[in-house]
Amino acid sequence: MNKYLLVLSTILFANIANAVNIEKLDTKITTRGLFVQQQEIPTVNILLSFKAGTIFENGYDHGTANLVANLLTSGTTDKTAQQIQQELEKLASNIGVYSSRDDIKIEITSLTENIEPTLKILEEILTKSNFPDREVKILRSSVYQAIRQQQESPTFLATFKARKEFYGEDNVKAYISNFGTEKSVDLITQQDLLNYYDEYFTRENMTISVVSALGKKTIESLLDKYLANMKSGSAKQLIKPIPVTKANRAIIEKDVPQTTVMLYSPAISRTDSDYYKSVVFNYILGGGGFSSRLMEEIREKRGLTYGVRSAFEYDLPYPGIFTVMLQTSNKNAYKTESLIRQELVKIADKGITASELQNAKDFLTGSFPIRLRTSDKLLGNLDMMQEFNLSLEYLNRWTENIGDVTLEDVNSFARKFLADEVSVSRVFVGGV
Amino acid sequence: MNKYLLVLSTILFANIANAVNIEKLDTKITTRGLFVQQQEIPTVNILLSFKAGTIFENGYDHGTANLVANLLTSGTTDKTAQQIQQELEKLASNIGVYSSRDDIKIEITSLTENIEPTLKILEEILTKSNFPDREVKILRSSVYQAIRQQQESPTFLATFKARKEFYGEDNVKAYISNFGTEKSVDLITQQDLLNYYDEYFTRENMTISVVSALGKKTIESLLDKYLANMKSGSAKQLIKPIPVTKANRAIIEKDVPQTTVMLYSPAISRTDSDYYKSVVFNYILGGGGFSSRLMEEIREKRGLTYGVRSAFEYDLPYPGIFTVMLQTSNKNAYKTESLIRQELVKIADKGITASELQNAKDFLTGSFPIRLRTSDKLLGNLDMMQEFNLSLEYLNRWTENIGDVTLEDVNSFARKFLADEVSVSRVFVGGV
Numbered sequence: 001m002n003k004y005l006l007v008l009s010t011i012l013f014a015n016i017a018n019a020v021n022i023e024k025l026d027t028k029i030t031t032r033g034l035f036v037q038q039q040e041i042p043t044v045n046i047l048l049s050f051k052a053g054t055i056f057e058n059g060y061d062h063g064t065a066n067l068v069a070n071l072l073t074s075g076t077t078d079k080t081a082q083q084i085q086q087e088l089e090k091l092a093s094n095i096g097v098y099s100s101r102d103d104i105k106i107e108i109t110s111l112t113e114n115i116e117p118t119l120k121i122l123e124e125i126l127t128k129s130n131f132p133d134r135e136v137k138i139l140r141s142s143v144y145q146a147i148r149q150q151q152e153s154p155t156f157l158a159t160f161k162a163r164k165e166f167y168g169e170d171n172v173k174a175y176i177s178n179f180g181t182e183k184s185v186d187l188i189t190q191q192d193l194l195n196y197y198d199e200y201f202t203r204e205n206m207t208i209s210v211v212s213a214l215g216k217k218t219i220e221s222l223l224d225k226y227l228a229n230m231k232s233g234s235a236k237q238l239i240k241p242i243p244v245t246k247a248n249r250a251i252i253e254k255d256v257p258q259t260t261v262m263l264y265s266p267a268i269s270r271t272d273s274d275y276y277k278s279v280v281f282n283y284i285l286g287g288g289g290f291s292s293r294l295m296e297e298i299r300e301k302r303g304l305t306y307g308v309r310s311a312f313e314y315d316l317p318y319p320g321i322f323t324v325m326l327q328t329s330n331k332n333a334y335k336t337e338s339l340i341r342q343e344l345v346k347i348a349d350k351g352i353t354a355s356e357l358q359n360a361k362d363f364l365t366g367s368f369p370i371r372l373r374t375s376d377k378l379l380g381n382l383d384m385m386q387e388f389n390l391s392l393e394y395l396n397r398w399t400e401n402i403g404d405v406t407l408e409d410v411n412s413f414a415r416k417f418l419a420d421e422v423s424v425s426r427v428f429v430g431g432v
Numbered sequence: 433m434n435k436y437l438l439v440l441s442t443i444l445f446a447n448i449a450n451a452v453n454i455e456k457l458d459t460k461i462t463t464r465g466l467f468v469q470q471q472e473i474p475t476v477n478i479l480l481s482f483k484a485g486t487i488f489e490n491g492y493d494h495g496t497a498n499l500v501a502n503l504l505t506s507g508t509t510d511k512t513a514q515q516i517q518q519e520l521e522k523l524a525s526n527i528g529v530y531s532s533r534d535d536i537k538i539e540i541t542s543l544t545e546n547i548e549p550t551l552k553i554l555e556e557i558l559t560k561s562n563f564p565d566r567e568v569k570i571l572r573s574s575v576y577q578a579i580r581q582q583q584e585s586p587t588f589l590a591t592f593k594a595r596k597e598f599y600g601e602d603n604v605k606a607y608i609s610n611f612g613t614e615k616s617v618d619l620i621t622q623q624d625l626l627n628y629y630d631e632y633f634t635r636e637n638m639t640i641s642v643v644s645a646l647g648k649k650t651i652e653s654l655l656d657k658y659l660a661n662m663k664s665g666s667a668k669q670l671i672k673p674i675p676v677t678k679a680n681r682a683i684i685e686k687d688v689p690q691t692t693v694m695l696y697s698p699a700i701s702r703t704d705s706d707y708y709k710s711v712v713f714n715y716i717l718g719g720g721g722f723s724s725r726l727m728e729e730i731r732e733k734r735g736l737t738y739g740v741r742s743a744f745e746y747d748l749p750y751p752g753i754f755t756v757m758l759q760t761s762n763k764n765a766y767k768t769e770s771l772i773r774q775e776l777v778k779i780a781d782k783g784i785t786a787s788e789l790q791n792a793k794d795f796l797t798g799s800f801p802i803r804l805r806t807s808d809k810l811l812g813n814l815d816m817m818q819e820f821n822l823s824l825e826y827l828n829r830w831t832e833n834i835g836d837v838t839l840e841d842v843n844s845f846a847r848k849f850l851a852d853e854v855s856v857s858r859v860f861v862g863g864v
Contacts, residue, residue, distance in 0.1 A: 082732055085722040089795065134735040141761050142738045144689035152584040182689075257576035257614075290517040300514055303566040306574040329573050363521065 033208035046108040051236040052200035053102040063180020069099035074135040076128035093118040119226040154260040174241035202233030209382035240318040259333040259430030267322040277413040286310030330431040348418035351411035465640035478540040483668040484632035485534040495612020501531035508560035525550040551658040586692040597680040606673035634665030641814035672750040691765040691862030699754040709845040718742030762863040780850035783843035
């Protein structure tokens with residue numbers, strides 16, 4: 001429905017060469033707020049992040065966070081969903097709400113000239129949402145449809161199975177789809193949504209990130225004015241799921257021409273002191289698109305897949321998985337598994353070359369400014385920095401920190417990280 | 433694989449209030465070229481459009497256009513797919529190739545400083561692609577997977593069935609998925625791809641659109657230099673599929689919680705003199721999100737769906753369909769069909785109100801500049817203007833033309849367009 005609304009992601013091109021000046025917000029609402037001034041375009045982008053994703057659904061049926069997020073703009077005590085949307089349309093503003101495994105994010109985009117009426121709508125949403133029964137019913141039905149669709153996706157099935165094995169059957173919140181199940185969604189009442197809303201949408205449980213053409217002081221006084229009526233509560237404490245230690249091998253039969261092959265093992269976290277080493281390591285192994293070893297061996301040399309990629313789950317505030325994933329014709333599934341394992345052994349045993357290191361650094365540092373260039377990516381980074389308590393100079397020092405990684409850093413990281421190679425687990429989805 | 437490449441869509445914000453100055457390109461390559469200068473950001477965006485989509489697959493197996501498009505950057509006589517991608521990565525440039533029902537588009541994005549090496553790669557792709565057998569094999573396997581996945585999408589199934597009934601069983605090219613079928617893709621050889629490439633990627637069959645920070649003369653001489661070696665051939669003539677005239681009703685059983693309901697009838701084309709009337713008509717009936725009559729009646733008043741939308745297929749160079757689509761719980765499928773029909777009868781019989789007309793105009797003219805604001809949307813519009821031979825002042829006059837639509841214009845259009853209401857066809861996908 002938001003097809004014609006203000007485009008969310010605006011490009012801050014002039015910033016590329018410059019350092020990003022990140023400042024702490026000084027508001028009465030919260031101490032967790034960061035601000036970046038931009039001069040390019042007359043917009044204000046605000047990201048509010050609440051510790052309220054699936055992993056925080058304690059005492060609620062699975063899928064509650066998703067329903068709350070999707071219904072947040074669907075009615076307040078004063079306005080219907082229709083009225084809210086029409087007002088936003090008139091302002092060319094956008095308020096998007098998204099739930100994930102660990103949080104619910106509200107992203108606000110407005111022209112500077114319309115920021116006050118937009119924040120007035122935000123205030124109403126944050127203080128007077130009432131989750132009309134009718135809206136709950138409409139949404140529930142389309143969530144059922146989405147759950148059914150998800151079951152058809154080999155990638156979803158592989159990831160779900162990997163997480164279930166990794167965290168163990170009992171750690172349901174750590175592996176369940178954020179949609180929940182048809183059964184669990186069926187149990188969620190309007191009162192549950194109201195309770196969740198009251199408990200999680202408090203200032204203490206919120207982080208603010210702002211990228212704005214309006215100055216810092218103006219933004220601070222606007223936030224003080226329009227968020228003053230937010231409920232008070234407590235910052236939600238995360239109970240980190242503890243992964244199961246044994247390796248696993250699972251096959252999910254599905255009648256499809258290609259098998260999805262996923263290998264996974266415990267990842268390192270965003271705050272690990274090996275973070276920069278792991279970024280370079282991963283680029284060389286399987287993160288670097290056509291330049292990676294896995295692509296070279298499995299696609300370029302043997303033509304067994306259209307693409308293969310490795311990745312760390314850096315964005316999680318609890319232990320995540322390192323994954324290598326590809327799709328290949330059913331008959332080649334085990335062969336590609338062997339090839340991936342060979343590459344893991346090889347990089348751990350023999351290490352990388354000086355030219356691989358240089359290429360990785362050139363690409364990673366060269367592309368970094370581009371990856372910061374849009375306002376929504378910058379907003380996401382501000383939010384992430386707060387989630388992991390990173391330094392205000394984090395973005396400005398990233399390039400330098402990557403540059404400091406040595407050959408021996410990557411090699412010793414690879415040895416350590418892959419020491420227990422037998423602990424790598426596997427999931428196959430398809431006709432193996 | 434292009435995750436870190438230059439972001440495609442750049443925002444031309446300063447242009448909003450101004451008229452867009454569209455000029456004809458003066459090159460030796462083709463007479464079909466349009467150019468817009470932008471000052472905001474140091475990039476060049478070029479869109480090459482070839483009459484080479486599914487509808488043009490004469491004498492080729494279905495899915496040939498899609499394979500050609502996907503393999504165009506996967507190898508030339510001088511370079512492998514890997515080399516091409518690595519060179520583009522180093523330049524932070526992007527060359528994307530997309531096939532659709534009627535064309536294959538090549539979209540080139542480059543920083544101004546890297547435009548020459550980027551165009552050199554483009555030249556190589558346009559003159560020396562060789563569709564390596566190995567690459568064909570890899571892609572074929574993932575197309576099979578995509579075809580299988582498509583079959584799980586209720587929206588795809590509804591659209592496919594509607595088109596098949598609308599154009600008739602024999603007009604296969606008009607309704608088949610652009611992926612083709614597993615059977616047809618299996619028949620396509622490397623030689624077929626080379627033949628298709630030679631026949632369709634000629635200057636006579638190409639249209640050029642440019643949005644650029646570099647001036648018109650510079651772009652013209654660059655195009656003359658780097659496209660000079662393109663093959664010569666002929667502009668492909670479209671054999672327009674003739675729709676079947678009888679209305680139809682079809683049910684596709686699928687075990688899902690919601691039924692997809694689609695009503696459709698013959699649409700008007702982009703060049704119809706009633707175009708502007710139809711835009712206003714559609715906004716009021718079902719195009720206007722939360723503001724439309726269909727949303728009001730089916731969602732707001734009765735809570736039967738999460739969203740309902742009506743749309744014309746303006747982008748087709750042959751007769752398309754006007755559709756109304758929604759998803760609802762299985763038991764309400766027929767009820768929503770009746771409600772849609774009631775609204776069609778009502779708008780044809782009773783017409784619209786003055787305030788509906790005003791709201792529609794306010795929104796359509798107010799949002800129009802925003803819809804032009806990104807470089808890729810502007811590029812798309814330049815391409816569309818050439819496809820339908822629209823005036824160079826088309827974009828600048830759009831707002832005025834919408835403003836000129838009267839109440840009686842919309843009412844008489846609605847009466848005429850929906851005169852034969854019984855000819856509206858229906859498709860249901862789900863558990864009705």
